[in-house]
Amino acid sequence: MNQPIALTDPAALARNRARACDDALFLQRTARGEIEDRLGMVNKAFQAPAIVAAFPRVWRDRIDGAKIVPETETLTISPGEHDMVIHSLGLHWANDPVGQLIQCRRSLRPDGLLLATAFGGQTLHELRSCLAEAEIAETGGLSPRVAPMGEVRDLGALLQRAGLALPVADAVKLSVQYKSMWHLMRDVRAMGEANVLATRLRTPTRRSVLTKAAEIYAQTFPNDTGGIVATFELIVLTGWAPDESQQKPLRPGSAQARLADALRTDETSLPD
Template sequence: MTQPTPLTDTAALTRNRARAHLSALFLQEAARDEVEDRLEMVNKSFSSAGIVAAFPSLWHGRIDGAEVLPETETLALTPATHDLVIHSLGLHWANDPVGQLIQCRRALRADGLLLAVGLGGQTLHELRACLAESEAMETGGLSPRVAPMAEVRDLGALLQRSGLALPVADTVSLRVQYQSMWHLMRDLRAMGETNALAARTRSLTRRNILNRAADIYANGFPGDDGGIIATFELIVLTGWAPDDSQQKPLRPGSAQARLADALKTDETPLSD
């Protein structure tokens, strides 16, 4: 049986992250801060956290007693050990995101919490559009240059497939202003988020394609005070390991009151 071609070249991703600068990891820091804010709103204390992170050093000392692990295809999480598992901003590069969530689910004790953050489909939509338009105009074709990222509804469905209860998926949008497309691309390199697609073109992008894309970007997505705007979308996934103490949906047809009565309106039956 032929194995499917992986989306991500993990060796290239490892090289990209090794070249990253800690001072440029504002997206990773934003994901970490978002997780910490969410935890403050949870009416429960956690004593055994496991944290999966592309840059573990950003998490050291943030949660007392937490086990911080590098993000790999097979996670070094011990089953049924943690009451909290955090997966920090790496799902968009995972060749098997469902598998990542299932591994996190297995590491949870009953009623344990998973908080995962990934980049969503609106991330860098401006850059993708400009590069695509420029390449189509210059060459008549397209090359994969930016990783495809899932929409919030798709990632929400992954929570249910991984066996988590009470699944919730929502988004946080970050709009960042840069001086130019060149400054944005330099920042992506510094944060280890440059192209690591397995199907990427190995040759250097022609300069005329990039120059045209930079002009399209400057004209199409200007910033408030000059420069350009880049969007980063964080998708936050929350789910719980199933437990009998959790709320359960009512059985269909078991309602004790009519919605029409609560709204003080007449109920109009639909025709067959």
């Protein structure tokens, strides 16, 4: 049987993350803040939390008693070990994102909470479109540069595929200002998020491609101060390990009152 083609080059990903600068990890800290905000709205105390994190230093000492788990293809968490698992902003580089969520789900006790953050499909759409336009114009071809990132509905569906109950997915968009495309690309590298696709070009991109992309970017996506704007979209996923104590939807046809009565209107039957 043929093995599935890997999306990500794990060795390159590890190198990039090892070179990441603390000052550039603002998106990791923003994702952490979104998770902490949602935890503040949960009326439940967690005694055995785990955090799957590519950058453990971002989470150090943030949640009492949390086990920090390296973000690897096979997570070092055992079935039923935790009552809460956080997966922090790394699903876009996972070769099997559903498998990551399934592993988190299996490690949860009944009624345990999963919180995950991931980059959404609008992330760096400006940079992607400018690089594509420039590369086609300069070389007549197009090479893979950015990891595929799902829309909020697609990522929310992953929770159900992983067997989680009460799934919720919402999006947070961030507009970040840069002096130029060059400054943005330097920041992306400093975040540890440079291209590690297994099918990426292994030779440097032509200077003419990058120069043209920078010109297109400055013309198409300017900000008010002579620089550019870059979009980052964070998707926050919430789901619970199934438990009998959880709310369940009513059976179809079990309503005790008519919608027309609640709306104080007449009900009109449609013709067959």
